[in-house]
Amino acid sequence: MTRDLYLAVFIVMFGATGTYLMLPHSHGERKPRNVHALGAVLGVFALLLYGLYWTAPGPFVSAIFFYLFGFSSLAAAVLTVTNRDPTHSALWFAAVVLSTAGLYLLAGAQFLAVGTVIVYAGAIIVTFLFVIMLAQMEGRAPYDRAARMPFRATWTCFVLFLGVLWSIFHMAPPASAGIGTSARSMILVPTKDLVGSAKATDKVAVANVVKRAVRSTAMLKDATVREKPHVAGLGETLYTDHLVTVEIAGALLFVALIGALSIAAPKPPVRPGQVSSAPV
Amino acid sequence: MSHAMEIFLFDMLRSYLLIGAALMVIGMIGFLTRRNLIVMFLSAEMMLQGVALTLVGFGLLGSA
Numbered sequence: 129m130t131r132d133l134y135l136a137v138f139i140v141m142f143g144a145t146g147t148y149l150m151l152p153h154s155h156g157e158r159k160p161r162n163v164h165a166l167g168a169v170l171g172v173f174a175l176l177l178y179g180l181y182w183t184a185p186g187p188f189v190s191a192i193f194f195y196l197f198g199f200s201s202l203a204a205a206v207l208t209v210t211n212r213d214p215t216h217s218a219l220w221f222a223a224v225v226l227s228t229a230g231l232y233l234l235a236g237a238q239f240l241a242v243g244t245v246i247v248y249a250g251a252i253i254v255t256f257l258f259v260i261m262l263a264q265m266e267g268r269a270p271y272d273r274a275a276r277m278p279f280r281a282t283w284t285c286f287v288l289f290l291g292v293l294w295s296i297f298h299m300a301p302p303a304s305a306g307i308g309t310s311a312r313s314m315i316l317v318p319t320k321d322l323v324g325s326a327k328a329t330d331k332v333a334v335a336n337v338v339k340r341a342v343r344s345t346a347m348l349k350d351a352t353v354r355e356k357p358h359v360a361g362l363g364e365t366l367y368t369d370h371l372v373t374v375e376i377a378g379a380l381l382f383v384a385l386i387g388a389l390s391i392a393a394p395k396p397p398v399r400p401g402q403v404s405s406a407p408v
Numbered sequence: 409m410s411h412a413m414e415i416f417l418f419d420m421l422r423s424y425l426l427i428g429a430a431l432m433v434i435g436m437i438g439f440l441t442r443r444n445l446i447v448m449f450l451s452a453e454m455m456l457q458g459v460a461l462t463l464v465g466f467g468l469l470g471s472a
Contacts, residue, residue: 183419209438221450235464271443281440289433302414
């Protein structure tokens with residue numbers, strides 16, 4: 129615990145110094161190559177130390193993939209933030225998204241992983257690359273070469289990071305089998321026990337509330353107590369329990385589409401000495 | 409669920425929380441220091457990825 133905290137202080141110092149050295153200069157001056165290299169070395173060192181805290185999920189292959197995705201996501205994140213070229217930043221962000229999708233996959237969240245890859249790496253990044261390349265064809269803008277208060281921002285964020293690490297280290301592991309399971313069952317009471325454990329006078333009311341609140345579609349397991357397949361369960365609950373939400377989201381997107389069309393429609397150019405005669 | 413399994417899931421939750429926290433903090437640095445609006449948006453998305461990783465880690469503990 130105390131050793132963890134000392135190590136965390138070292139990680140924060142190395143990481144903050146490395147990130148600061150890799151960030152652009154605050155007045156947009158060029159930093160020498162050696163400074164960037166030193167920052168990268170410090171950052172890699174901090175990252176390797178940080179890897180000491182992680183626990184790999186089980187056997188050989190998944191452990192390799194866990195460390196690969198973890199290190200690559202954090203390294204690509206630092207490069208996204210510190211790169212002076214927004215195009216490279218967008219590409220490194222795509223690397224962050226792909227690595228986190230790998231981590232989702234290792235945690236058994238397949239749908240989220242695939243959705244993240246399709247939406248972020250597929251759609252958003254490509255749109256951003258188009259925007260950057262169309263808007264900045266003449267090269268890097270001056271505001272890309274300068275950072276806003278890099279020293280203070282880096283140290284503020286890394287002190288926050290130290291606080292978060294401190295609170296994570298304070299999480300107590302499950303003490304023993306008995307305590308762990310009883311604590312869990314205090315929180316997650318099965319619904320049929322909820323009705324059974326209510327007072328005799330409240331039984332009908334509790335049963336009514338449970339019947340309304342917990343629908344069969346919103347359960348993770350079906351009637352034969354097998355787990356539902358991910359996407360099928362998600363689609364079922366999305367189009368039965370949350371139908372109104374889906375419809376409202378669709379309506380919102382449709383209104384946004386109409387707005388985009390009305391903004392983007394080609395209008396005849398208005399020349400200086402001439403009153404526009406086009407119907408409004 | 410056995411106690412060993414609980415300890416194992418707890419350790420995995422911890423490593424997911426650690427990676428999520430680091431992503432969140434790096435995204436925050438980017439949001440504060442960069443002056444390009446698109447890169448600021450990317451940094452905000454990175455913070456979102458960190459939080460999503462945290463939620464996935466907690467889901468790991470709750471699902472088993």
